[in-house]
Amino acid sequence: MDYRLTKVVPVHGCSCKLPQYQLSRLLDNAGLSDNIDESVLAGPWENSSVVKIADDVAVLNTLDFFTPMVDEPEIQGRIAGSNVTSDIYALGVTNIVSVLSILAFPENMPDELAVGMLKGFGDFCREMGAPVVGGHTIRNPWPIIGGAATGVGDPDKIIYTRGSKAGDQLFLTKPLGIAPAMAAYRLRKEEEGKELLKDIQESLIENAVTEAIDGMISSNKPVAEAMQKVPVHAATDITGFGLTGHAGNMASLGNVDIVIDQLVVIRGTPVLAELFGYPLLTGESKETAGGMLISVAKENEDNLLDELDKRKVRHFKVGYVTDGKGIVKVLKNANVIEA
Amino acid sequence: METEKLDVKGKMCPMPVAFTKRKLESMTSSQLLEVVGEGELEFDNIQRWVKNNGHEIIDASKLGAEFKILIRKR
Numbered sequence: 001m002d003y004r005l006t007k008v009v010p011v012h013g014c015s016c017k018l019p020q021y022q023l024s025r026l027l028d029n030a031g032l033s034d035n036i037d038e039s040v041l042a043g044p045w046e047n048s049s050v051v052k053i054a055d056d057v058a059v060l061n062t063l064d065f066f067t068p069m070v071d072e073p074e075i076q077g078r079i080a081g082s083n084v085t086s087d088i089y090a091l092g093v094t095n096i097v098s099v100l101s102i103l104a105f106p107e108n109m110p111d112e113l114a115v116g117m118l119k120g121f122g123d124f125c126r127e128m129g130a131p132v133v134g135g136h137t138i139r140n141p142w143p144i145i146g147g148a149a150t151g152v153g154d155p156d157k158i159i160y161t162r163g164s165k166a167g168d169q170l171f172l173t174k175p176l177g178i179a180p181a182m183a184a185y186r187l188r189k190e191e192e193g194k195e196l197l198k199d200i201q202e203s204l205i206e207n208a209v210t211e212a213i214d215g216m217i218s219s220n221k222p223v224a225e226a227m228q229k230v231p232v233h234a235a236t237d238i239t240g241f242g243l244t245g246h247a248g249n250m251a252s253l254g255n256v257d258i259v260i261d262q263l264v265v266i267r268g269t270p271v272l273a274e275l276f277g278y279p280l281l282t283g284e285s286k287e288t289a290g291g292m293l294i295s296v297a298k299e300n301e302d303n304l305l306d307e308l309d310k311r312k313v314r315h316f317k318v319g320y321v322t323d324g325k326g327i328v329k330v331l332k333n334a335n336v337i338e339a
Numbered sequence: 340m341e342t343e344k345l346d347v348k349g350k351m352c353p354m355p356v357a358f359t360k361r362k363l364e365s366m367t368s369s370q371l372l373e374v375v376g377e378g379e380l381e382f383d384n385i386q387r388w389v390k391n392n393g394h395e396i397i398d399a400s401k402l403g404a405e406f407k408i409l410i411r412k413r
Binding site: 010011187190277 | 360
């Protein structure tokens with residue numbers, strides 16, 4: 001098929017997310033920065049909104065959609081499903097009661113690609129026990145896939161991005177580097193791109209691309225299950241704002257500082273990031289359907305890692321939390337591990 | 340010293356930044372590079388990369404969808 005999903009859009013996956021400063025300005029100007037009611041336990045700067053509807057029931061809502069990362073429609077649908085559901089799992093809630101899909105595509109896009117994206121999205125959500133119960137589909141110059149998810153949880157057990165405490169250890173559950181890996185995926189289909197990549201071993205590129213796609217379609221649900229077993233102070237998934245952007249949110253909402261002393265990246269991505277000029281080794285590179293960043297007290301660290309191990313979730317220590325004023329620092333001599 | 344030129348119009352992300360980077364690496368310190376391209380995203384991406392990597396933006400302008408960025412290599 002000639003039609004390539006990634007070729008018809010200028011930005012891919014969570015890279016199309018509006019930068020934080022722009023989003024902040026928009027919300028401020030629209031009067032939507034603050035929570036409107038005391039029943040709203042979490043608003044715009046959390047991964048999902050949380051509204052308490054009874055003493056022991058909170059409803060979580062999230063909406064997430066983006067442009068294609070890959071040309072294979074079913075895989076693209078799965079990536080979108082993983083990204084949408086992750087915003088509920090990030091709060092330690094595993095009960096997603098319904099999902100609505102959002103699909104947009106131009107008139108010249110073959111229907112089978114639209115079907116493939118929807119199928120991948122629906123299959124992924126169903127496998128997570130999160131049924132797709134409806135949705136909305138429009139014509140649009142860019143293909144878009146995603147959805148809105150509704151979760152239900154106990155208000156007292158929800159884990160927020162806020163809540164980190166000095167002395168906490170920080171763990172990440174997927175290596176970084178989606179953007180450079182997927183840029184290589186696109187470039188190696190283009191003559192000019194192949195020329196740009198000519199000095200890099202094909203096996204290294206292949207590994208990076210495979211790991212990146214496998215990572216994106218791996219659900220964060222087992223991470224949420226593990227976080228339900230151990231007292232965790234704060235968590236967020238890592239997507240379009242990159243590690244430093246999301247860790248920065250965690251720091252500012254928790255009124256602490258965060259120090260990143262180790263960057264764990266997909267094998268092969270540092271050389272690709274250097275070639276493309278991506279800020280991977282400063283922790284700023286954008287991620288799509290990334291892992292969870294978890295802030296846990298040192299005394300609960302072993303228990304958390306045991307629970308992650310039981311569920312075969314990879315985990316990497318990336319930093320720690322100190323007293324402070326909401327700043328995230330990536331140490332200049334941070335250890336870089338290619339996993 | 341002659342101003343080098345680079346046209347990145349119509350190139351898929353991340354080629355505009357990657358080609359700008361590669362071109363600057365082949366130049367000598369203080370030499371000027373004029374990059375012409377298109378799209379808001381690439382206009383921002385190239386300038387961000389240039390600033391983050393210690394080079395100097397002498398001028399950046401847009402005319403319709405196209406842009407021109409003049410860079411001094413450090």
